Amino acid sequence: MDWVAIRLSLRLAFWTTALLLVIGTPLAYWLAFGRTTLRRLVEALVALPLVLPPTVLGFYILMATGPQSPLGRLYETLTGRRLPFSFQGLLVASIVYSLPFAVQPLVTAFRGVDRRLMEAAWCLGSGRLETFFRVVLPLSWPSVIAASALTFAHTIGEFGVVLMVGGNLPGVTRTVSIAIYDEVQALNYAAAGQTALVLLVFSFVVLTIVYSLRRDVWAVWPMKS
């Protein structure tokens, strides 16, 4: 079994999930409660990775982060390094690729919070930020965990985007899925089968957790008699 690849995949998935929660939560809040028409546009943009072929997505990310692009140049001047074919570049790609998996459950959860609970908080002196942390987020935690789990699992399983942006550098960008592909190409079916089984079991466990959490934990309001 390719432990280097597994460790790399876990590291990538962890950082993708952590950063997506930080970026995705305010984005989801805005999508859930914002009032501008710009919202529709951003909503569609966030959902794009769901339907685009990973190669297309990977291609654009490669272009956007390459040394010819303003973004790539900016990164290079700041850090002295290049994004493509590095772990950081892979991280950027993973974040874009998994964006809908983090944002959509959060939007659904935030929208599901009874608006009057927020109004009650406002009348009790809470500002919007305080209301979010003391009312909206605690009532959405099953979805936050579901969003994290989905993002994590989705990142572990990505292939096309990694291949486009990261290439195949052992310990840097060679993730589990790439490793399996390599083993199969080398007709090394036993090694491929072992790693594949690990991925299968892992994904199954994660999905079980997600589905048991998404049941309405706070099935308590509004209690119409």
Next chain:
Amino acid sequence: MADEVLIRIEKRYPTGGGIRGEMTVPLGVPSVTVVFGPSGSGKTTLLRCIAGLERPEWGLIRFGPEVWLDTDAGLWVPPQRRRVGFVFQDDVLFPHRTVRENIAYGLRKLPRPERDRRVTELLKLLDIEALADRYPRTLSGGQRRRVALARALAPGPRLLLLDEPLTGLDASARQEIQRLIRQVLTHAGIPAILVTHDRDEVLAMGDRMAVVLDGVVLQVGTLAEVWERPASPAVAQALGVENVLRGRVVDVNGTLATVAVGDRRLYAVVSEDLRTVRDVWVVLHPRDVLIEKGGSSESEGDFQVSARNRLVGRVTALVPEETVLRVWLDCGFRLAAVITYPAREDLDLRVGDVVTAIVKASAVRLVPHGSLQMEGRGNGVTMGRAR
């Protein structure tokens, strides 16, 4: 006058509905202003505008010298800075917080010991100490309403807004909550605006009332003013067909109470829980008033019928309605009766005739007068102003 809340607004929803009108609420004295109207008339919108949860297109809301809304000047104060307590119709307690944590929600800025003290005080005031560590989903309707009251009162609001606070409760819980609302308002020394569609709640809770119909505030005044002089036929119709008279229980003999209405005496059957009440609203349906031509036999002991109440009066108006004729009498107070057209023929009833109104004691309903300001009680001393 600066010592009042002035509300003058117009709020329209794009989908229809809304509210337009003007009303004032006195400050500095505990009082209940009831906003009364059928469901869908815009009462709740009015309350939400006062809380700052809705933003009227046009208007002015002033709380004493503070301006909360002035559309001409582009001023708007968000709900967080209005310091009002809002009790929602379905309580809307935070489901992820215990009773204690719900009450403490608005007290985050207080130091811990002070916060605990305040929560304990409110738990005691509303008699929910035993529920302190329970979650809202495990509470009954009446218990949840108490917690909602405590939570709204905790940060020390300057005005309490209550949206249908008695709806959805059973009879005994309603009485409890009614009593508690009065108690907490007196305790906090603040006024309240209460929204209801229930006429009995108006009578039981109100000092002043505003009548709202089809999104318009039609009349504002004390209960007696509004009931005795409805501003329009529409208001009169909204208030209902029943006679509502201000009375005082002067004697209770067994189950029979003697009630003074103006300079007249009425007899009413009372239930156990009304024995100790003195100020009452006398509610009397016009169909329960019989009319006898002539006015000779008001004195007691001269009864030829079983009914206890015989009131001599004069006919002031005859108003034809669809199937019956409404007879307005002046018996020292205004009293409505309905009779059939053949009855009118037989009696040959005309305006100015002297008649006797006959009412069974069991048809006279007494509603305890819930006024915090005790208007019209005794020598006119008002508790609130003596503060």
